[in-house]
Amino acid sequence: MSDDDGAAADAAADGDAPAAYDDLLEEYARHATLGDVNGLLQWDQEVVMPEGGTPARSTQRSTLSALAHETLTDDVVGESLADLEGTDLHPARAAAVREIRREHERATAVPTDVVEELSAASSSALPKWQEAKEEDDFDAFAPALERLVDLSREYAAHVDPDRDPYAVLFEEYEPYLGVETADRVLTRLREELVTLIDAVGDSDVEQPRPFDVTVDEATQEALSRDVLSTLGYDFDRGRLDTAPHPFTSGTPFDARVTTRFSPEDLLDGLTSTVHEFGHACYVQGLPRDAYGSPLGESRDLTVHESQSRFWENHVARSRPFWDHAAPLVREHVPALDDLSPDAAYRAANRVYDDNLIRVDADELTYHMHVVVRYEIERDLIRGDLDVPEVPAVWDDKMEDYLGVRPETDAEGCLQDIHWSHGSFGYFPTYTLGSVLAAQLDAAMRDDVPDVDGKVRDGEFGPIREWHRDAVHRHGKRYRTDDLVERATGEPFSADAFLDYVREKYGDLYDLEGV
Secondary structure (H helix, E strand, C coil), X not given: CCCCCCHHHHHHCCCCCCHHHHHHHHHHHHXXXXXXXXXXXXXXXXXXXXXXXXXXXXXXXXXXXXXXXXXXXXHHHHHHHHHHCCCCCCHHHHHHXXXXXXXXXXXXXXXXXXXXXXXXXXXXXXXHHHHHHHHCCHHHHHXXXXXXXXXXXXXXXXXXXXXXXXXXXHHHHCCCCCHHHHXXXXXXHHHHHHHHHHHHHHCCCCCCCCCCCCCCHHHHHHHHHHHHHHHCCCHHHEEEEECCCCCEXXXXXXXXXXXXXXXXXXXXXXXXXXXXXXXXHHHHHCCHHHCCCHXXXXXXXXXXXXXXXXXXXXXXXXXXXXXXXXXXXXXXXXXXXXXXXXXXXXXXXXXXXXXXXXXXXXXXXXXXXXXXXXXXXXXXXXXXXXXXXXXXXXXXXXXXXXXXXXXXCCCCCCCCXXXXXXXXXXXXXXXXXXXXXXXXXXXXXXXXXXXXXXXXXXXXXXXXXXHHHHCHHXXXXXXXXXXXXXHHCCCCCCHHHHHHHHHHHHHHCCCCCC
16 A cells, blocks of 8 residues: 555554544544434335334434534534644545535535435335335325425525536535536437447347246345355445345445345346445445544445446456356256356346336446436426426336336336435436446456456455455545546546447447447
């Protein structure tokens, strides 16, 4: 580790910190801890909480949100930041101050009661979304969605009344790339992937479907646990559970993976588990000695998603991975005792021409799903679209971009959980993360010898360590754009992703000139 690369270690080696810095970090640690506790309550709500627990949980989480907000906006934080203005700090400490200042300035602009209302509205909206999805009844969710849209607009107006409210909300999840970057990348992918998707659709190549067997959930869980262990998931600091919408939650000391299992879709459960492993691997790789500080926190959602997409797509959907994984599948699932690595690889990368659900989508059409939700939520927040119009607009866009039209709202605009969380601005980071995953993969292959051979042999340690060294251990020391350039040697770009998918799917579907 060079003397300018390790965030927490460098800051600690820099000698005594100014008293104002220590005061600032102590107060921020309280804020961060309250956020972690709130996250644990959210995990509980989505994984094990009884259905009747929502009213109390809504109150609990809104109270914690208010306390975390009050801690971040406390006079001690403001005074410490003022005292540190212009102070010559070690770069790692200066980065911690930069991140706390950004959060403090946003938080002080928003009244506590708005934060409390948003949290309560989100907790209340979750069961309404779940019921509306089950009953295929968008109208049952619409009032909750309208409330969240209104509160999100109000939040954005408090932060900066003179800017595009959607751009303000986007910066909650990706503060340094900017919504202009998201729009540019999504527009480019929409334009360039359509050609590739159409070429795949016109191809005569039919991919095999060896996973069309029924596998009980207990067997799938045992297989997923074996795969997680092989990849290097630390079960001493993590768990594997199920949830309706897979997610990862926690800290470097307790990073929990949730996944889902469908008896009719073994591959979905496995890839979902590996995807969430990528998130958890990032969290477990953060510097534990910097816990409670920005130097011990993940660098926002583009980078977080790059880690999950890297492990899901560049590892678990690769041909070498199935040389390693096919024997594991055959061991757990006797019905697949003739599964070949090549058939598994081709099945894992089959492009669907009729897929309506984002989380079930293949690697190519997935991004059109992101574009649909991005465009709708952007227009909702900007006031260019009303909530009652969402189902029809959703269906039209799906038909325009993917040539399929949902027959129900459950398989249309109600399919994802994110709006019930009030997470407007979140969705573009899914695609930005996929783009970054390809860029990181290309850079890693320049540094790590014979990556494919290591994957084939189940030797994932060097791959984890490259990402830990390039990404994880820095926490929030670097802005997203700076971290990307340090890790890959190039600015953030969609070039590597487009090169990757053209080569991969051109080979899979015998395409020329795409």
